[in-house]
Amino acid sequence: xxxNNFKTPKINKIEVHLNPCYKSxxxxxxxxxxxxxxxxxxxxxxxxxxxxxxxSVKLTIALLVILALVSVLGTLIPQQIDPLEFQGKIHPRLFxxxxxxxxxxxxxxxxxxFIIASLALNLIVCSIIRFPGTxxxxxxxxxPDREKPFESLPPEHSFIVNKNLDDTxxxxxxxxxxxxxxxxxxxxKEQCFFYCEKGRYSNFGVYLVHLSVLVIIIGGLLGAFFxxxxxxTIPEGKTVNSVTLIKGGIPLALGFEIRCxxxxxxxxxxxxxxxxxxxxxxxxxxxxVEKKTLLVNHPVNYKGIKFYQASYGAASIKKIHxxxxxxxxxxxxxxxxxxxxxxxLLPQGxxxxxxxxxxxxxxxxxxxxxxxxxxxxxxxxxxxxxFRNYESISKRFPKLIESSPRLNPSSFKPxxxxxxxxxxxxxxxxxxxxxxGVSIVWAGCFLMVCxxxxxxxxxxxxxxxxxxxxxxxxxxxVAGTSSKNPVGLKRNIENxxxxxxxxxx
Amino acid sequence: xxSSIILSxxxxxxxxxxxxxxxxxxxxxxxxxxxxxxxxxxxLLAHSAAIILRxxxxxxxxxxxxxxxxxxxxxVFFSWTIVILYLVVEFRTKNRTLGAFVMPLAFxxxxxxxxxPDISSHIQPLIPALQSNWLISHVITCFLGYAAFALSFxxxxxxxxxxxxxxxxxxxxxxxxxxxGVLDDLNNxxxxxxxxxxxxxxxxxSVWAHSAWGSYWSWDPKETWSLITxxxxxxxxxxxxxxxxxxxxxxxxxxxxxGCVLFTYFGVNYLPGLHSYAQ
Numbered sequence: 086x087x088x089n090n091f092k093t094p095k096i097n098k099i100e101v102h103l104n105p106c107y108k109s110x111x112x113x114x115x116x117x118x119x120x121x122x123x124x125x126x127x128x129x130x131x132x133x134x135x136x137x138x139x140x141s142v143k144l145t146i147a148l149l150v151i152l153a154l155v156s157v158l159g160t161l162i163p164q165q166i167d168p169l170e171f172q173g174k175i176h177p178r179l180f181x182x183x184x185x186x187x188x189x190x191x192x193x194x195x196x197x198x199f200i201i202a203s204l205a206l207n208l209i210v211c212s213i214i215r216f217p218g219t220x221x222x223x224x225x226x227x228x229p230d231r232e233k234p235f236e237s238l239p240p241e242h243s244f245i246v247n248k249n250l251d252d253t254x255x256x257x258x259x260x261x262x263x264x265x266x267x268x269x270x271x272x273x274k275e276q277c278f279f280y281c282e283k284g285r286y287s288n289f290g291v292y293l294v295h296l297s298v299l300v301i302i303i304g305g306l307l308g309a310f311f312x313x314x315x316x317x318t319i320p321e322g323k324t325v326n327s328v329t330l331i332k333g334g335i336p337l338a339l340g341f342e343i344r345c346x347x348x349x350x351x352x353x354x355x356x357x358x359x360x361x362x363x364x365x366x367x368x369x370x371x372x373x374v375e376k377k378t379l380l381v382n383h384p385v386n387y388k389g390i391k392f393y394q395a396s397y398g399a400a401s402i403k404k405i406h407x408x409x410x411x412x413x414x415x416x417x418x419x420x421x422x423x424x425x426x427x428x429x430l431l432p433q434g435x436x437x438x439x440x441x442x443x444x445x446x447x448x449x450x451x452x453x454x455x456x457x458x459x460x461x462x463x464x465x466x467x468x469x470x471x472f473r474n475y476e477s478i479s480k481r482f483p484k485l486i487e488s489s490p491r492l493n494p495s496s497f498k499p500x501x502x503x504x505x506x507x508x509x510x511x512x513x514x515x516x517x518x519x520x521x522g523v524s525i526v527w528a529g530c531f532l533m534v535c536x537x538x539x540x541x542x543x544x545x546x547x548x549x550x551x552x553x554x555x556x557x558x559x560x561x562x563v564a565g566t567s568s569k570n571p572v573g574l575k576r577n578i579e580n581x582x583x584x585x586x587x588x589x590x
Numbered sequence: 591x592x593s594s595i596i597l598s599x600x601x602x603x604x605x606x607x608x609x610x611x612x613x614x615x616x617x618x619x620x621x622x623x624x625x626x627x628x629x630x631x632x633x634l635l636a637h638s639a640a641i642i643l644r645x646x647x648x649x650x651x652x653x654x655x656x657x658x659x660x661x662x663x664x665x666v667f668f669s670w671t672i673v674i675l676y677l678v679v680e681f682r683t684k685n686r687t688l689g690a691f692v693m694p695l696a697f698x699x700x701x702x703x704x705x706x707p708d709i710s711s712h713i714q715p716l717i718p719a720l721q722s723n724w725l726i727s728h729v730i731t732c733f734l735g736y737a738a739f740a741l742s743f744x745x746x747x748x749x750x751x752x753x754x755x756x757x758x759x760x761x762x763x764x765x766x767x768x769x770x771g772v773l774d775d776l777n778n779x780x781x782x783x784x785x786x787x788x789x790x791x792x793x794x795x796s797v798w799a800h801s802a803w804g805s806y807w808s809w810d811p812k813e814t815w816s817l818i819t820x821x822x823x824x825x826x827x828x829x830x831x832x833x834x835x836x837x838x839x840x841x842x843x844x845x846x847x848x849g850c851v852l853f854t855y856f857g858v859n860y861l862p863g864l865h866s867y868a869q
Contacts, residue, residue: 149824153822156814156817160814161861355714357715360718382722393804538786
């Protein structure tokens with residue numbers, strides 16, 4: 086009994102995993118479990134049963150259902166978040182359960198990988214177990230004078246002609262050759278047999294599909310082991326030489342540099358974004374090597390690393406748009422694009438002004454504002470604030486504006502200043518990936534679709550025709566088998582019978 | 591004329607067609623069945639015209655994209671795929687009973703699109719992530735798959751109803767429904783088409799995701815739910831082809847599968863994720 090000890094806990098483990106989902110599995114396993122304790126001589130038998138269990142369709146279905154249920158859990162529990170954020174919201178015990186089972190990153194947890202690995206193992210074992218049978222169906226050519234297909238033949242699949250055997254046989258042969266390629270004929274004095282078949286290869290359709298699943302898993306593994314996912318943000322005009330890995334936030338040196346020359350965002354009339362465009366330059370040892378334009382849906386590939394347009398944002402304010410109007414005259418207005426700290430001339434050259442400060446949200450409630458310092462040729466210097474939303478502010482707080490010249494845009498006569506907006510210096514946010522498994526995944530997908538067509542839409546069809554001399558005349562019988570699509574087979578046989586009837590009439 | 595107005599009229603045509611099929615089942619009058627077929631066919635023609643008109647209009651508005659880009663347009667297309675697939679099946683099987691179980695789905699999809707206050711029927715411009723050649727192939731394959739699963743759902747209900755009447759005691763209502771074996775076979779064909787199309791939909795979707803977001807699979811709820819649906823139907827196919835399950839068990843599994851399809855389509859919008867623009 087002792088030598089089997091190493092096996093029993095293993096079985097126990099499987100039982101724990103599958104028990105809630107599939108009762109009959111538990112039954113089979115516990116049967117083996119008993120067997121282990123009853124007799125050691127049956128250990129070979131046990132291995133055999135485990136092998137069969139690993140290759141069984143029951144296990145396949147159970148794994149598919151388990152995988153589906155687990156995936157449902159993954160869409161209900163928030164994934165890849167900081168567990169601490171979630172801690173207070175649910176019952177501590179439930180939290181502990183979710184946390185200890187790694188369910189906040191379920192799809193990357195060890196036990197999820199275990200399920201996928203089990204499915205792969207199941208596929209492989211099932212293919213090995215079934216291969217000899219499939220090979221036999223594929224390779225053996227049945228005798229043309231087989232009796233079995235003609236047992237319980239429906240009466241409409243046979244008919245009588247009044248001709249001699251030789252003529253009938255040769256006419257039949259010519260007709261059947263137009264229907265199928267490899268016709269086998271066997272003739273005796275009283276009987277003549279024909280056999281032909283179509284779609285042998287459809288026996289392997291399922292293997293193609295199963296292989297494709299394995300190929301996709303391999304492609305995924307390659308990506309996970311030899312690829313990386315990272316991101317980087319580059320302000321316009323700046324150069325970077327490393328990116329940050331999403332896993333762990335560790336920097337990764339690229340071995341070359343990227344500069345963002347320009348980032349542009351354009352909008353439709355209704356305000357939805359139309360295009361995000363980054364003009365990138367790739368550099369090697371500080372020399373420009375290649376210029377590329379990056380758009381969403383059009384990633385850029387450089388030295389095997391792919392760059393994707395992922396996000397953007399304002400890094401700093403480039404220019405400030407000011408409108409300067411002469412008080413009283415409605416038409417005369419100058420638009421000036423100023424930079425912070427750079428002095429500009431007043432419209433009629435009566436002095437200089439400069440933007441000395443910028444606030445995104447003045448006093449946290451009044452919106453964007455800039456502080457302007459005016460230095461006229463004659464007279465004292467003046468500082469005051471100009472608001473973007475001056476009109477609504479002056480309506481909301483009329484007294485505040487009146488009483489404080491530092492908030493009044495017409496503090497320097499004869500002009501009224503207003504803030505039109507800003508030009509930003511953008512940064513572009515790039516997703517940076519390397520995935521050597523992708524092409525293998527696509528190959529797997531292609532294989533899967535081909536496999537589906539072979540599996541679902543082709544069948545291994547076998548047809549026997551027998552002509553024999555009976556008392557009433559020559560009897561012609563047609564029989565067939567098909568791996569699937571019985572309707573198609575029936576139609577096929579009917580076609581052959583109708584064709585033979587017209588030829589032999 | 592606005593395509594959305596035409597489409598709201600077509601909703602009523604599909605309702606007429608559904609009622610005709612249903613009355614045909616109850617009263618056994620062939621004429622009603624023919625009315626059902628002709629009205630759904632007329633509806634389909636107008637429906638196709640409206641979709642093409644909407645496509646043209648999007649070019650006139652300077653946006654120029656296939657009408658598959660938001661929940662309204664996808665519901666309209668879903669309804670269209672159900673009707674066209676149903677009419678093909680009706681034509682091939684020469685049996686109209688399925689219409690009483692499938693046309694209500696086409697009607698409901700279009701009614702939801704046309705009359706729900708939460709759904710905007712305006713033609714909207716495409717955000718950058720949607721500006722891709724994969725949009726058309728992804729949407730067409732997915733919705734053909736969904737439509738095939740919708741037909742499988744209808745056939746499964748018919749199968750379960752037919753089983754209630756194994757002694758053939760009841761009147762006409764059950765008589766017109768084909769034999770259980772025929773239903774089972776047709777259901778399998780629909781599951782196969784749906785599974786193939788769903789697979790193509792997932793593949794085109796992940797090729798697209800790879801070029802838009804840099805990752806062909808990111809366990810986003812929509813992706814995950816489409817995988818769940820795929821797994822359920824994979825289980826259906828295995829239990830049928832290898833374990834030899836037929837009839838009742840397969841029908842119940844198909845009902846669950848269609849539930850997953852609906853959740854993939856609608857339910858996921860209540861979960862956060864990358865497909866949330868589909869709202």
